[in-house]
Every structure is written in C-alpha cells, then in structure tokens.
Amino acid sequence: MSRTDEYIILSDVYKRYESGGEIVSALKGVSLTIKKGEFIAIVGPSGSGKTTLMNTIGCLDDISAGQMSFYGIDVSVLTADSVAELRNKYIGFVFQKYNLLPYLTAKENVALPAQYTSKNYKNRNERAEKILESVGLSDRVDFNPNQLSGGQQQRVSIARALMNDADIILADEPTGALDSVTGCQVMDIFKTLNRKGKTIILVTHDSNIASQADRIIHMNDGRIVKDESSVSTSDLQAACTRVLEKDPLGMMFGIVEAFRTAFRALNGHRIRAFLSMLGVIIGVFAVLMSIAISEGAHHRVMKEMNLLATNTIEIRPGTSWKSMPDPGNKLLEKDDVDMLTELLPESKISPVITSTATINSGDSDIDAALTGIS
Structure with missing residues (x-):
C-alpha cells in the first residue's frame, strides 16, 4: 500500500451492536472524506457515535454495512493481520486515560509500538528518546508513569503515537483529564504536529478545544449533522513508500520483544502472576489426573477381559443370558x-x-x- 494523496473515505457506513438482545445502531449511514494533513475535531453529546466513528477510522471496529477505503484500499478485503499491520504503521492513538504500562519507563512505553517492526532494540530506544525530547520530556525518559504528572503522561502517550511515524493521530478526549493550562500545552503539540503534515483527528466535548481545529464535525444520534470545513488544510509534502508486506526480520524481532514484554509484565505483577500460574498448574494437573485415572481404568478392564481368553460367544433366544431357551419365545432361524x-x-x-x-x-x-x- 503506497501512501499517495488519496483520501480516507467512508461511504454510507453503519455500525450496529447487540445489547441486551436488542440491536443498537451507533453509526447510521455516515459518509465522510478526510484529506491527509487535516486537523479535525469530532464533537457531539454522549452516545452520539463520535467515539465509534473514531474507532472505525482507526480500524478498531468493523463496519456492519457500507464501505471504508484507506489510501485507496478497501479495508474490508484486508485480513485481520493486514489490518493490525495497517494500524501499527499508519495510525497512532492517544487516549484520555493515557493507557501507559506502569512497569515500563517513559522511554520503554514510547518504544513499545516499534517492537513489532524491524527496528532493533538500540534504534528504537534512540528514536524514543528523540521523540520524548521533542515533546519536552528529555529529563523524564527513565521515569515510570506513576512518577509523572497527568500532562507529562499525556505527552508520553502522544510520543508513543508518533513512534512509528504514523500519518494519522487519533485522540479520544486527550485533554479531558487535564487542567486548562496543561490542556493548552497538549493542543500546542497537536498543532505543531499538524503543521508538519500529520493528520489529527480528535474527539472532544470541549468547544474551546474543538475551535482550535481546522474542521469540526458535529454528530448526533449516529449521524453527521454538521461539517464545518476549513478554507485551507495542511499539505503533506513528503511522499512515503512504506508498504504493508511481511518482513521476516521484523517478525523475528517482534517475537523476541513480545517475550521480553511478557516477562516485564510478569515481573511487574509478581503476586498476580504467581496466583495465575498456580491456578493454571492446578487446572492442568487436575485434567491430567482425570485422563490418567480414566485410561488406567480402561486398561485394567481390558486386561481382565483378556485374562478370560474368551473366544466363543453363544447366542440364545430369551430375555436373560442366564436362562435356557424359553419355548414361548421365537427360536433363532x-x-x-x-x-x-x-x-x-x-x-x-x-x-x-x-x-x-x-x-x-x-x-x-x-x-x-x-x-x-x-
């Protein structure tokens, strides 16, 4: 997939969920075109479908009907692995609650998305440090999330979204948990990224935050009710040539880093990991014991039957194997x-x-x- 000047296009998109035995329509025939380099705010009341729309654009939710093309490719024809690879390479996510791993440092949290690429450990860490420096956290690279303020954690989250040089940054209420001053600082970072050619799409309830975007999309009851487009949008200058293809070296690095991350997670939650493993061990032991007892009883019965050395079977008419033929019963013919x-x-x-x-x-x-x- 080459990244040209094509658009992200949603055509008559529906998204339906089943809740309590009823079908709930979160999106109802949404049609939307997004140019690369735009700064878009999606606003609307709770339950209006704005977060579902963002998740659909980010390929986190499958659509129920309609079509979405991403750089000219119909997302519905891609395999699950290809969609995951698309998200990893082209889309960065920023969440209201940061979603940082508590047992990793700021640098390790930022470098996490790149462990599924071909970048080696040293290059990942060097790039993570540079990105953290660009968001003003050069002196916090080795701090854990609980040692950072809310604004600093959100900046780490933004840096993580930039790790794989994503074209699109999707932010869900990025300033919702921050004070007004820190929220403005975060918005300044988004504006700087947008001027550098990144497409920014954020969901917000704050009209002041939304007013800083170049385009505001109003949603209500699963539909777009108003689309205020800007006069001009940012132009993405550099043409990128990365493609969604399998990289054996990258897969090997990904496996190694997956094990590394797993062990870090276990080490960060020792008691919970121990209890989980103990439960798995007891469960596996119980299953093995059940199988062993069943197989042992089966072999014992078969052994006893073999000791009888029976090779003759006599079939008689009647209702009991112990009785002689009953003259009242029909004889075998x-x-x-x-x-x-x-x-x-x-x-x-x-x-x-x-x-x-x-x-x-x-x-x-x-x-x-x-x-x-x-």
Missing part, C-alpha cells in the same frame, strides 16, 4: 445365522440345536442331552 455370517465374515458361526432324550441300552435307560451343530 437360519436367516439369523446368515446375517451373522455376513456381519462377521472372519468368525466361525454355526447353528446349534439342543434337546434331551432317553437312550435304551439293554435293560438300562439313560437320560442324555443331545447337541447338534453344522
């Missing part, structure tokens, strides 16, 4: 023998008839049992 012979071709099957008789031998009578087989 030759057709039954033929059927068993067809079903068990490797077995030797013979009809059997039994009876009792008195045998005379001289002056003696003997009661005998007669058995006839084929």
Whole structure:
C-alpha cells in the first residue's frame, strides 16, 4: 500500500451492536472524506457515535454495512493481520486515560509500538528518546508513569503515537483529564504536529478545544449533522513508500520483544502472576489426573477381559443370558445365522440345536442331552 494523496473515505457506513438482545445502531449511514494533513475535531453529546466513528477510522471496529477505503484500499478485503499491520504503521492513538504500562519507563512505553517492526532494540530506544525530547520530556525518559504528572503522561502517550511515524493521530478526549493550562500545552503539540503534515483527528466535548481545529464535525444520534470545513488544510509534502508486506526480520524481532514484554509484565505483577500460574498448574494437573485415572481404568478392564481368553460367544433366544431357551419365545432361524455370517465374515458361526432324550441300552435307560451343530 503506497501512501499517495488519496483520501480516507467512508461511504454510507453503519455500525450496529447487540445489547441486551436488542440491536443498537451507533453509526447510521455516515459518509465522510478526510484529506491527509487535516486537523479535525469530532464533537457531539454522549452516545452520539463520535467515539465509534473514531474507532472505525482507526480500524478498531468493523463496519456492519457500507464501505471504508484507506489510501485507496478497501479495508474490508484486508485480513485481520493486514489490518493490525495497517494500524501499527499508519495510525497512532492517544487516549484520555493515557493507557501507559506502569512497569515500563517513559522511554520503554514510547518504544513499545516499534517492537513489532524491524527496528532493533538500540534504534528504537534512540528514536524514543528523540521523540520524548521533542515533546519536552528529555529529563523524564527513565521515569515510570506513576512518577509523572497527568500532562507529562499525556505527552508520553502522544510520543508513543508518533513512534512509528504514523500519518494519522487519533485522540479520544486527550485533554479531558487535564487542567486548562496543561490542556493548552497538549493542543500546542497537536498543532505543531499538524503543521508538519500529520493528520489529527480528535474527539472532544470541549468547544474551546474543538475551535482550535481546522474542521469540526458535529454528530448526533449516529449521524453527521454538521461539517464545518476549513478554507485551507495542511499539505503533506513528503511522499512515503512504506508498504504493508511481511518482513521476516521484523517478525523475528517482534517475537523476541513480545517475550521480553511478557516477562516485564510478569515481573511487574509478581503476586498476580504467581496466583495465575498456580491456578493454571492446578487446572492442568487436575485434567491430567482425570485422563490418567480414566485410561488406567480402561486398561485394567481390558486386561481382565483378556485374562478370560474368551473366544466363543453363544447366542440364545430369551430375555436373560442366564436362562435356557424359553419355548414361548421365537427360536433363532437360519436367516439369523446368515446375517451373522455376513456381519462377521472372519468368525466361525454355526447353528446349534439342543434337546434331551432317553437312550435304551439293554435293560438300562439313560437320560442324555443331545447337541447338534453344522
């Protein structure tokens, strides 16, 4: 995917959720064109669909109907991995609650998005330090989030969004948790980034914040009710040539860094990690024990049956295997023998008839049992 002067285009987009057995429409036929380099504010009351619209533009939510093209590519035809790669390379996110990992330093939080690219560990850290310096945090690179003020944490969040040189910065209430002075400082950073050619899209309830954007989109009840476009927008000068393609070296770095991050997360929450692993160990042990007991009982039963060395099965008419044939029951016929012979071709099957008789031998009578087989 080459990044040219094409637009991000939403055409008659719907987004529906199922809530409490009912279908809720968060977006209702939204059509929107976004030029690269614009500074856009999305405003509206709670529940108007502005955050859903931002998530749709950021490829975090799938659309229910309609179409969205991103730099000329229909997002719906991309695989889940390609969409994730698109977000990582082209879109940066800034959240109201910062969403910084508490066990990582500011530098490590900023460098986190680049661990899924081909940049090595040293280059990532060097770039993270430069970006933190550009947002005025050169003296806080090794501080953890709990050692930073709210404004400093938000600047770390902005720096993280810039780590992969994203074209688009999506910000959800970026000044909502900040005082007015700090909020203005954060907005100054966004304006500086916009002048450098970045597309800024922010969601806000604050009309003063929205007024600083070049274009304001008003939403209500899942629809765009007003779109105040600016006279002129920023022009993105540099043409980029990065493409969404598989990079084996980048995948290897990503796997290594995923393990590194996982171990850091475990180390940052030792007790919770220990209890989680203990629960997994107990669960796995219980499953293995159940399987072992079941298999052991099965083999024991089969062993006992093999010890009987039974190779002859006798089939008699009647209701009980212990009883002799009941004259009132229907006797087995030759057709039954033929059927068993067809079903068990490797077995030797013979009809059997039994009876009792008195045998005379001289002056003696003997009661005998007669058995006839084929």
